[in-house]
Amino acid sequence: VVHCREPVDSPGSVETLLDTSELARETEAGFADVIACKVSDDNAVLAFIVDVTGDESYELRFRHLRGGIWNVRIPNVRSVEFTGHGNGQSGVGVLAVQMHRETRRASRVSYLCVGASHVEETELWEDDNAAAYLEVFRTKNRRFVLLSSNTKETSELRVVRCGTSEAPAKIRPVVNKLLNRKEGVEYFAEHREGFFYVVSNHQRPDFAVYLLSEDQLDEVAGWPQLELFFRPQGGLHVTDVDLLADSLVLYGNEAAAPRICVV
Known part of the structure; x- marks a missing residue:
């Protein structure tokens, strides 16, 4: 699978962001499964989640799309969204859902300030309910990131307001609850x-x-x-x-x- 983008003002100028066959050739198993691929708000950084072993051991990786090398890799990540804070030069803000090491359940949401060779992690929410599965997704107008915890019969959403490339990525975002969890709702x-x-x-x-x-x-x-x-x-x-x-x-x-x- 090849992930590409094309500028609106330059039709036909296709840029390849990620080629999973190239990723696979770099691994011992010759395997690469990319389940998420996101571009930062300033169009400079690519975040992607990949399994290179075939056992769903997902890892969050980054690429600078303007030539820089980012060596940050974060294991056990199942879902990711940019928050809009920061940029490709000073570092970007990311919300990531991390899996429990033993159960592989998506159980914790962290805010990551990521740069070329560093990452600062702040835990925002951990759900101890063994039946709950967490994920993050950005609203279509890109104003908010929603943190979602779902079981078969209940839901709970928490909300993070997105920032701008001028906003420092190191500032921890404020998390608001949308609605309380209700049994059967x-x-x-x-x-x-x-x-x-x-x-x-x-x-x-x-x-x-x-x-x-x-x-x-x-x-x-x-x-x-x-x-x-x-x-x-x-x-x-x-x-x-x-x-x-x-x-x-x-x-x-x-x-x-x-x-x-x-x-």
Whole structure:
């Protein structure tokens, strides 16, 4: 697999970021499986997660895309997102989900300040629940990184506001709780124009969409502040959501068939 990018203002000028076949040739096992590939906000640093042994021993690595050499490697990382803090010269801020060494469960979120030959690590959240699986993902407008802890029947999201390339990467980010965990309740979220769009099953088993102002983060319980935005009709079971410039797109299924609903 070859990971590439092409400048918007220069069609046809394709740049290769990462070639997994080249990675494989560098390993003893001749194997490389890349499960995540992210570019920093200043377009200077590539972060990727790779398994080079075939036993899901994932490792976070970095490449400077403007010619520098970054020798930092962090073992047991399952998920990664840039926070927007820092740049390719002074160092970048990264949120990483690390796996327990014995169980391989994604159990801990750390903030990493990463430079060419150093990394400073600060733990932000560790979930001791053996049934929980943690991951991080950035909202589509790139304003926030959401820290997610999910079991088969519950969810909890925490929120980190993204910074800029001028913001020092060494400053620890503030983590806010979106909504408290509730037994039997699952939810996920996106963000647009000052509001989190929360997709939850706390009132409708097949999920509905609610609004929560970003100004109400960390308020007591959180759930009373939710405002109903859209309740799907019929038996649509919502599984995913996309926020576009003027539309909300819900993906799901109804009567064993896939369905898309545009609001």
